[in-house]
Amino acid sequence: MAKVLITGGAGFIGSNLAHALVDNNEITIVDDLSMGKKKNIEDIDVKFYEHDVCDHEFMHQLLSKNKFDYIYYLAAVSSVADSVVRPLETHQVNQESVLDTLEYIRVNKLPIKRFLFTSSAAVYGNLPDFPKKETSHVQPLTPYAIDKYASERFTIDYGHLYDLPTVAVRFFNVYGPRQNPDSPYSGVLSIITKCMKNNKPFILYGDGSQTRDFVYVGDVVNALIKISTETKESTVYNIADGGETPLIDVIHTYEDISGIKLNINYKENRNGDITKSKADITKLKGIGFEPSWPLRSGLKKYWDYYSKL
Structure with a gap:
């Protein structure tokens, strides 16, 4: 049984990963609950620490005591908008905590099997x-993107320079159960879902022609596990579906599934927003x-889950 x-791990993707791994592994979760929710993991047997990953002393003790086999580093302020408002604070979570963890593993020669960073x-x-x-x-356009890119490079280069078993992944637009729709920085589909259920207006920045590569969280979890356990190279993988869908088309599909018409308020595009997004997942398919x-x-599946909450 791996540690x-x-x-x-109490967040959206982290909690789904924990549910997938818990039957065959000993799971420890660190989450300050700033975006995650304790209820996401209350139904599974895990060790949970409500703590900030920026507390380096705490993280060092945890790493030394437990000698983890696999580390999935999902802790982040996962908001582009928030990073623009609070660049230094988000930098400390999104980059400094990652580098500190890698350096502690290196200096103390901790015997990990894989360190996976989520970019x-x-x-x-x-x-x-x-x-x-x-x-x-x-072309990182925001503090969030800058920190994610720097942290993935540190992760990969610690593999190349110091022979640590590291790997990084780049998430595209992940959606599904346990996504937190209450945060103003949530993924767009979770916000749409909440607006539909509560008959609230949805603010659409732009005309809806912006495209995204939406990937269901179940596929993301399967990819994370496969990459961490079945590959060896210190490199980066896109994790996506490989499709490209205009946001307005997604809304219409969702309206058809839910039987609810979304009330849309159109506003101007925001600075830093990306107009087109689609992944080439040839490398991921290659494994x-x-x-x-x-x-x-x-x-x-997402609507079935959320509409019953």
């Missing part, structure tokens, strides 16, 4: 390379991964 640490498609920015490959040019949740199926 697994998930930072940010973001935000690193690609608005450059014309399309679809986005792991080798595409990057034997195939997405198994088409958008309509994933949206139906």
Whole structure:
């Protein structure tokens, strides 16, 4: 039975990962609950610490005491908008805590099997390379994207320079159960879902023609586990569906599934927002991964979950 640490494990993706791993592994979760929710993990047997990953002394003691096999580093202030308002504070979580953890593992020669850092498609920015490959040019446009890119480079280069078993992934637009719709920085689909259920207006920035590569959280979890346990190279992988859908089309599909008409308030585009997003997932498919949740199926599963809350 492997010992697994998930930072940010009470959050959306982290809690889904914990549910997938808990039957065959000993799971420890660190989460300050600034975005995650305790109820996301109350139904599974895990060790939970409500703590900030920026408390380096706490993290060092945890790492030394437990000698984890696998570390999934999902803890982050996962908001582009928040990073623009609070660049220094978000930097401390999104970059400094990651580097400190890697350095502690290196200096103390902790015997991990894999350290996986979760980066973001935000690193690609608005450059014309399309679809986005792991080798595409990057253009981080916000403090969030800058920190994510720096942290993934630290993760990968600690693998190359110090022979640590590291890997990084870039999430595209993940959606599904346990996504927190109450945060103003939530993913767009969770906000749409909440607006539909509560008959509230949804603010759409732009005309809805902006495209995204939406990927269901179940596919993301399967990819994370496969990458961490079945690959060895210190590199970066896109985690996405490989499709491209205009946001307005997603809204219409969701309206059809839910039977609810969304009340849309249109506003101007926001600074830093990306207009087109689509991943090339050839590299991910090269390790034997195939997405198994088409958008309509994933949206139906998400609506079934959320409409019963």
